[in-house]
Amino acid sequence: MDPIAAMWEELVVKATAKVDKNDFMHYLPNVRVPKVASPAEDPLAAIETFERLGPWDRTMLELEVENPKAGVVEGDQPPRKKVVLFSGNDYLNLSTHPAVRQASAKASLVYGMGPRSSSMVSGHTDYHRLLEQALGDLTKKEACLITPTGFSANTALLAALGNIASLTCAGRRPAKHEKIAISSDTLNHASIMTPSAWQSVTKRPMHNDMKHLDELLSNCPVQKKVVFTDSLFSMEGDFAPMLELVELRKKHGFLFIINDAHMTLVCGKNGGGIVEVYGIEDQIDICVGTLSKGVGCLGGIITCSKKWKKLIQGRGRPFIFTTTSPLPVIAAAYVALTVAQKESWRRQAIWSRVQEFVALTKYPATSPIIFLVVGTEQEALDRSKHMLESGFHVTAIRPPAVPANACRLRVTLNAAHTSEDIKRLVVALSQCIPSVKDATGQVAAKL
Ligand SMILES: Cc1ncc(COP(=O)(O)O)c(C=O)c1O
Numbered sequence: 290m291d292p293i294a295a296m297w298e299e300l301v302v303k304a305t306a307k308v309d310k311n312d313f314m315h316y317l318p319n320v321r322v323p324k325v326a327s328p329a330e331d332p333l334a335a336i337e338t339f340e341r342l343g344p345w346d347r348t349m350l351e352l353e354v355e356n357p358k359a360g361v362v363e364g365d366q367p368p369r370k371k372v373v374l375f376s377g378n379d380y381l382n383l384s385t386h387p388a389v390r391q392a393s394a395k396a397s398l399v400y401g402m403g404p405r406s407s408s409m410v411s412g413h414t415d416y417h418r419l420l421e422q423a424l425g426d427l428t429k430k431e432a433c434l435i436t437p438t439g440f441s442a443n444t445a446l447l448a449a450l451g452n453i454a455s456l457t458c459a460g461r462r463p464a465k466h467e468k469i470a471i472s473s474d475t476l477n478h479a480s481i482m483t484p485s486a487w488q489s490v491t492k493r494p495m496h497n498d499m500k501h502l503d504e505l506l507s508n509c510p511v512q513k514k515v516v517f518t519d520s521l522f523s524m525e526g527d528f529a530p531m532l533e534l535v536e537l538r539k540k541h542g543f544l545f546i547i548n549d550a551h552m553t554l555v556c557g558k559n560g561g562g563i564v565e566v567y568g569i570e571d572q573i574d575i576c577v578g579t580l581s582k583g584v585g586c587l588g589g590i591i592t593c594s595k596k597w598k599k600l601i602q603g604r605g606r607p608f609i610f611t612t613t614s615p616l617p618v619i620a621a622a623y624v625a626l627t628v629a630q631k632e633s634w635r636r637q638a639i640w641s642r643v644q645e646f647v648a649l650t651k652y653p654a655t656s657p658i659i660f661l662v663v664g665t666e667q668e669a670l671d672r673s674k675h676m677l678e679s680g681f682h683v684t685a686i687r688p689p690a691v692p693a694n695a696c697r698l699r700v701t702l703n704a705a706h707t708s709e710d711i712k713r714l715v716v717a718l719s720q721c722i723p724s725v726k727d728a729t730g731q732v733a734a735k736l
Contacts, residue, residue: 301600307456307457307459308459317408317413323399330398332416338627338632342638356368370678372677376701378583379582380551381554382703407612420435427592428565428570429571431595435580435590441607442480443577445589446577447471454489469490474518474529476496477517478523497529499530499533507541518534521549549563553578559630560626560630575591576593639657645712646711646714649712660700669698670685680713700714
């Protein structure tokens, strides 16, 4: 085992041993649900996959919204308007896949929502366990914990991390230098900026600034350091410099945690996310993700070692004190993983759309999340409205998600968008972005 990971494992064992002499924390009861009567009822049987997009791929991509012109301009304006969605996170468009629909429908017919209780009581079924195994395999980790959302996955992990110091100093309050110092990029997702992180010493390195991070780590008197970063930043659309972070881990020996929420299934040959792209599975200690984006369902994922899982089970309050995900969602997520493996053309399609957008606009997008900073809240709302009128749902991102003077349009691409969709989108964007040119000179020049 990597020596940095081994050092942390030892600490985790020490922390859990203090509170769990009888090894109760290890025990996650597994509920055996009744067997289905026939293969036709089995949510996981006969998973059908396809070679290309099907009509089902437009079900949730072409929607209707309130017509922004209805009641505002004269003349007959229909109350609703058809738009193509360029604002969702269902990157592979799996939420409407026939096999995913079948799995959730069959599971709900046979089991309803499944046991309604927390995982540690009776909510954790064979299906949850199966999905955990598949996700552990995907990220090459020995264990996985499923939480109700990606948000709670991050907060549960932070809660467990924050407990380590008090567990290892049982009976007294840990001094500052005995706590854990968590470095969290200033643009990390809100779920990594929560009060549960405050039990630890928190450092806020400037966004993707490795020199600043290096300085903060070098000057931090706390011995046990953690670096927690989004892999792809949801409000910027840029990636964390993974290889530089791996180098810094060697220098400082920190526990390296990534929040790969936007890349699970979306990148890597097998959809294993950013760690698979770089082949750095053994350098990333804990990988957090979500079932709500690329997987097209709902839920959070923490993949890690068995020892870390035990600590999070025992001390991650946002995991412990909440009802587990409904069984149809879990069955659907399991099938979505299988579909994503077999329909790898979906991954290729989304990255092709990114390249097409870049070729048409010369905008330096590197991911399916593309931001066009326009300025004030009003400017962003006006442009979002123009896009709606042109037949595209593109969200205006405003405070508190971003600073007041850096409001932006956020375009998200999807494997089911066609090249034609991208061309039409770019035409509509170029009609509203040039007017921004004088204000920022930044985006319009690139469109
Ligand atoms: C970077 C990032 N992390 C975590 C989350 C939370 O995931 P979930 O929506 O599953 O709670 C989101 C999105 O909502 C996100 O963008």
